Amino acid sequence: MNNKTAELYLSFAGIFHRPHPEIAEHLEELIELWRGEIPESKEQLVEIEDYCRKYPLVNDRLDTLWEHYIPLFETGDIEAIPYASVYFNDNGLVLGKEAEDVREFYLSCGYVIGNEKQELPDHLAVELEFLALLARDGKTQKLAEFERDHLRPFLRTILPLIIKSKRPVYSSAAKTLEIWQLNSDRKGDSIG
Amino acid sequence: MAKQYGMVIQVAKCIGCQACTVACKFQNEVPEGQYRTKSPVFGPIGTYPNVAMYFEKEACQMCQKAPCVNVCPTKASHYDENGLVMIDPDKCVGCKYCLTACPYDARFINAKTGAADKCTFCFEERVSKGLKPACVSTCVGGSLSFGDVNDPNSDVAKILTKSKSEFRKAEFGTHPSIYYIFDGVVR
Amino acid sequence: MNRRQFLKYALYGAGGTAIGVSGLGALTKVAPKSAIATTNTEETTVFSACEMCRNQCPIAVKVVNGKVTKIEGNPNDSGFGGVICARGNSGPSLLYDPQRLKKPMIRTGERGTGKYKEVSWDEAYTYIADKLKVIQQDFGGESVAFASRKGPHDWFFRTIGKGIGSPNIFSHEATCPMTRSVALDSMFGVEAIAADYANAKYIVSFGRNWLEGIHIAQTRAIMKAIDNGAKLVVLDPRLSVTASKGEWIPIKGTTDLAFVMAMANIIITEERYDKDFVERYTSGFDQWKEAVKDKTPEWAENETGIPKETIIRITREFAEARPQAILDFGWRTGLTPNDFQLRRAIMIVNMMMGNFEVPGGYYRIKNASVTNRFPEMTGYAKALGAINQPAFPKPVTSRIDGTGIKGIPGQLIPEGDGAVGQIVESILTGQPYQIKAWMVHRFNPVISITESDRVIEALKKLDLLVVCDVYMTDTAMFADVILPECSYLERHEPVYDMSGLTPKYVLRQPAVELVYPDTKPSWQIYKELGEKMDLGKYFPFQNIENYISRQLTPAGLSLSQLKQKGVWTPEGMKPFYLRANDSQASLGNVISKVSQKIEFYSEEVQHATKQGVPQYKRHPQPEEGKFRFVQGKVAVHTNAGTVNVPVLNELMPENSLWINKASADNLGILDGDDIIISSGIYEHKGKAKVTEGIRPDTVFCYHGFGRISPELKRAFGKGINDNKLILNQIGEVGNVCTSMTMVTVKKA
């Protein structure tokens, strides 16, 4: 297993989690990683770099990330609901069967949602983080299974919504993730 | 005598509150934007100030001579052992013949299952367990009753002996199991 | 940490066990478990209380494997018969709505731009506490207003207000039933009076719309009465569903008082009233007689547009049916500035029928403290215990709305309610003094208080606005701090007293664990905020279970007992009508007037308004080319509360403006046309619904639509927000005045 896979998953998990100071601070590192691993996303990476230059301070970055995260993912006029269940079944409601299925999948691999982070299991970022852990631990088969049954169908619905939102960082990162995940046959890498 | 399930709708007592509509959705996991039943308004009829208005619950009429069953090429639509029209989603190929055949516009293709769908009298989930259908048990106006019309002690039989009932579109000869009572309604 | 090594560190750092080391990860390592164990379904029913509207109907929540799948009425309560309305049925779709508020948020951009960041509860509390401290120091506790939709959260919410010495604590009632409460209080000395519709033989509604403004027990009672052959007469400019079930009298708007006074006139002239009752139990009949002596049917015909023959016929039929005859006292009252006098007149005519404390009439609500005043009734039920609080600081000023000040109409305003519209005026005008901060709980002033633009202007001027809700409401859009409450299906609440003809207690308890784990029940939010503000001593309980137990123990009940059925009523106690068997029974135990009489003439009202018995006041009628603008409720939505709830939104995403066919023809408006409604001051776009079911001089829309918050994606911009058009006119007893607006309508 290419251990870059773990880093890549973690980098996207970091982006799509609720805005976090560590991620805000290390955006440049993510760009660098993506540039190396997903060279087709050049255009998107320039956009994120521009953003980084515009907001050099971590606090400003955080505030603007929140400003966009909330209407994009969190409350009210959500442009791209980050929970897989909402798209898979149960009439657009959360905690449907898909949430239950991924929760059970996590458990079968020895993971549960921590008490502190208080996130629903089928949140986009949690799924990505889970894959980072599988990749790190070399659980290739489980990883491929989860990608096929859960992540990819989810990405196919949600990424276009995030991309369409034209929200800084999120939209570019979603495009980058799309290039990596959904066009991944391109270089026959280790991923599913 | 064999059981003959029927629903009686006393139109005068329907207040159009749609509690039945929503209860049915949750009971039967009917997808967003789709309905097995609704109670639309008719009217106001007449000219101000002499006007009338009423609500009429609409759903599958549970025909005893059901065109939908006749046209179904796969026998997905069938009569169950109580004579109720049911759909086996595994056999349904989504050809929509039944949708066209139904004179009551009662069917739709369920967006989740891809099979034809309609009112089932909540048979499996409720009636077989001795409960009333979801719409009947939440009816705010007290318009809906359900039971065995062949059992003289049932609510439905009692109402039917007291009041004259009608079938919708009786001319189609479908022999519905939904009895509409229009006592007290200006049409 | 090496700048380039962040991801690696997060993945492999600190022992390489979990991403958690960076504070980033959501997953924690445990022993792997296969999921096979969970294939059998676990199904339970939790008895609780609905909160899709404020009626709190008892419900039975079906929970399958930890998920709410369906909600039904609680079959243990016979008045409700296991029935709930469409809104109640749709509860699961609120519970699992991805659009709910999930975390506390603090504003980062300009007010109204919707720029927020999420913070921890502690940060949110600290922010509020610090801000309030400064405001309190600079302007006094009275400069902080508190407003909520009335409910069980108030004990906790209001404690914060009382704790900082603010007199300015408000409910939403001035926008809804307050004039009725004032009327009852002025006549009976209590507001706790209810109608026994189920046993009535003749019911007259003045715009009251039980079949769309649904209260399950009352709606069912009305349907039962109709089923038993009762006659229903509905005076309403619009053909409501209720009107369609009875005799519809499309009365000219704001003239209801003329109809009621004419009824009194006829009843007195024809001596159709219950003389014994009037003599024995009431005072001020002579003044009333004087007030209505010239209010003849001819006069009323001219005022109301209803033929005098009809007025006489209805009055006679009504009086024939006494005492099982009810003139309904209304629900969303506050139609005109002197609306409370209409409610008084209605109750006076009722009392002339002697329909008090008998089946099919009005009755005092029989909670345990009332029943225990009667020797033959003691032992059935004991009152709930109260949680005592230390003395609160005494406010240094009087209230901004004059509530409680003797000699002015404010004297009559119930202290627990107030004139909520005055908050807006005080913010904008500084009169009588400046309100600087506003705490809002489960209330949406932008939609619920009249003149929305003015409300928004006021919100923008505040130093602090805090909103606690389950959704990003129109008002929350302007808040500095937003606190996410969990839904009613996820929390306990203090036990409610829902007594009627017998005592009754209802429990709300969580059916499932929190869906969004960082939301909280209101009791906890205000207890924690209080502790942050050094007001901890006013919350003398550990948790809600402890609070509830202290309510229940004095009543001889326990929480586990209440959990089993969700409701409690005394076994074997029959509906208690004081005069059912003894038409001369003393009312001393059920009314609270010093005079021991039901006061037709009220010294207090005379003192406050110079109008001790209701007098007729003519309100303007629409000029040629204009329409009176009226509003109402629809069965599938709760006012400003539910238009964003998925299933309900699906059923009715927007409203339209009802306009009479002939009037529309004159204006060249067709059904479904885009129109512009103008009050001369404000304009609103909308769609026309052309109908025969409304007076030609009146237009109507359902309330609660046309939301301005773009965050309420489903509801945003759809339909007409009635309150944008209505001026923030504050009525005599602090009420809104919803029927006073005249509008023009034209094609867009």
Ligand code: SF4
């Ligand atoms: S109403 Fe339509 S769907 Fe129902 S049984 Fe009759 S034909 Fe079939």
Ligand code: SF4
């Ligand atoms: S009987 Fe059941 S399936 Fe049929 S309309 Fe009623 S709730 Fe829906």
Ligand code: SF4
């Ligand atoms: S629940 Fe009953 S009253 Fe309400 S719409 Fe349905 S049938 Fe009519």
Ligand code: SF4
């Ligand atoms: S009237 Fe309907 S929404 Fe209101 S509490 Fe009762 S069931 Fe719930």
